Every structure is written in C-alpha cells, then in structure tokens.
Amino acid sequence: xxxxxxxxxxxxxxxxxDVTPTKAAYYEAGVKAPKADWATEAxxxxxxxxxxxxxxxxxxxxSAGIKRAGTAKWQxxxxxxxxxxFGPGVTAAQPDYESGFSPYLDELSKVEVPERKPRGDExxxxxVKTIGKALNKKRLALAAVS
Numbered sequence: 321x322x323x324x325x326x327x328x329x330x331x332x333x334x335x336x337x338d339v340t341p342t343k344a345a346y347y348e349a350g351v352k353a354p355k356a357d358w359a360t361e362a363x364x365x366x367x368x369x370x371x372x373x374x375x376x377x378x379x380x381x382x383s384a385g386i387k388r389a390g391t392a393k394w395q396x397x398x399x400x401x402x403x404x405x406f407g408p409g410v411t412a413a414q415p416d417y418e419s420g421f422s423p424y425l426d427e428l429s430k431v432e433v434p435e436r437k438p439r440g441d442e443x444x445x446x447x448v449k450t451i452g453k454a455l456n457k458k459r460l461a462l463a464a465v466s
Contacts, residue, residue, distance in 0.1 A: 427458040 372378070431454045433447040 423462060424455055424458060427454055430454075 375381070428451070431451055433450050434443060436447065437443050
C-alpha cells in the first residue's frame, strides 16, 4: 500500500483563506435561490433535531465542544469579527426586532398592574407577576399560531 499524499495544514488553510472570500457571489446566489426551501427542510428535520438533543450523551458532547473551543477562541472571534459586524447587524435586524417585539409591546400596553407600593413592599412583586403572566401567555399563543 502507498501512503496518501496530502498537503500541509498551512498550505490548505492558506488556500482556504485566499480562495474562499472570492466566492461571496456564490454564497449570495445560494441564499437568494436555494435548492430547497430552508423553512420546509428545517421543519422536516424536527424529529432529527429532537433525537439529537435527546441523546443521552448530549451534555458531554456539548461540554466537550465548549472545552475544545475555549474562551480564547470565542474572545478572538468576537473581537476580530464580531465588533465590525455588530453595528451593521443591528441595523439590518431592525425590521425583525420590530416585528418580533411589537406583539409583546402591544400586550404590555394592555396589562393592568396593581398600584405601586413603597419600595420593598411585598405587594410590588404582584406587579412583576402580572406582567410575567401576560407576556408568557402571549408567547404561548404566538407559538401555537406558528
């Protein structure tokens, strides 16, 4: 048997870094005209997802992935990539933020809370409880419609 000839990880990663950024147009085209509808395919995979997250070893796999990546990787990526994308990402997400939050804002405008008492008064927690119940009810209603 002959040994498989492979390039070094340095050569492979350099080519990946040099070539992949030039493929942004392919990425965009794939997003605009996917081979299959994302929502349909993701919905059809719900049983696979449930099976995966119900795996008895999922907590160990999850923890191992975190340990493998480590804080250093998260911090490096968050500062080298995340910072520059943060502002544009927020701007691009404005319509999604509005449509996602407006049902809850509408619900909050309808909530009648008990009168506020002096600071530290136990009955003030009823105000929070009333709001929490209303928002949870709205969340469950929206989930049932989806």
